[in-house]
Amino acid sequence: MVSKISEGIQISVETFYQSDYSNPVNNEYMFAYRITIENHNNFTAKLLRRQWYIFDSNGEHREVEGEGVVGAQPVLQPGEQFQYVSGCNLRTEMGTMHGYYTMENQNNKMTFTVKIPPFEMIMPNKMN
Numbered sequence: 001m002v003s004k005i006s007e008g009i010q011i012s013v014e015t016f017y018q019s020d021y022s023n024p025v026n027n028e029y030m031f032a033y034r035i036t037i038e039n040h041n042n043f044t045a046k047l048l049r050r051q052w053y054i055f056d057s058n059g060e061h062r063e064v065e066g067e068g069v070v071g072a073q074p075v076l077q078p079g080e081q082f083q084y085v086s087g088c089n090l091r092t093e094m095g096t097m098h099g100y101y102t103m104e105n106q107n108n109k110m111t112f113t114v115k116i117p118p119f120e121m122i123m124p125n126k127m128n
Contacts, residue, residue: 001013001014002117002118002119003117004115004116004117005040006113006114006115007041007103007112007113007114008039008040008041009037009038009039009040009041009045009076009101009103009114010036010037010038010040011035011036011037011101011114011115011116011117012035012036012038013033013034013035013036013116013117013119014033014034015031015032015033015034015119015120015121015122016031016032016033016034017029017030017031017121017122017123017124018030018031018032018087021087022123024093024123027091027092028089028091029089029090029091029092029093029121029123030087030088030089030090031087031088031089031090031121032085032086032087033085033086033087033088033097033119033121034083034084034085035069035083035084035085035086035116036081036082036083037074037076037081037082037083037101037114038076038079038080038081039076039077039078039079039080039081040078040079041078041105042078043078043105043106043107043108044075044076044077044078044105044106044107045075045076045103045104045105045106046073046074046075046076046103046104046106047068047069047072047073047074047075047076047082047101047102047103048067048068048073048101048102048103048104048111049065049066049067049068049101049102050064050065050066050067050068050069050099050100050101050102051063051064051065051099051100051101051102052064052065052097052098052099052116053097053098053099054088054090054095054096054097055095055096055097056090056091056092056095057092057093057094057095058091058092060091069084069086069101070084070085070086072084075106088121090121093122093123094120094121094122094123095120095121096118096119096120096121097116097118097119097121098115098116098117098118098119099115099116100113100114100115100116101113101114101116102114
């Protein structure tokens, strides 16, 4: 698990290889990731947008951007956390992701950027 606090928001990430949804013969590797977002600020924060940078170990990369996460724009009171699970498909046995969330301070309506720490997605037997 990797974890980082940025702008008073803690982002923790766990990854899981999804063998049932992968097909290595066709260079299809599916990974799930669980993200926990925790508000350590003294104000309520709303997650507005996400921006992902995804890198395959073959040098390919792509960006994914959009509103909210898994169809939601969670609002976190001070001390509250929100957790979700999503997925990423790669063309290689390992890769990395990182990015950021655009969030809004609900007291003054100012937006701020929260960094999502880089994390690895690695097929389990690849490291043996």
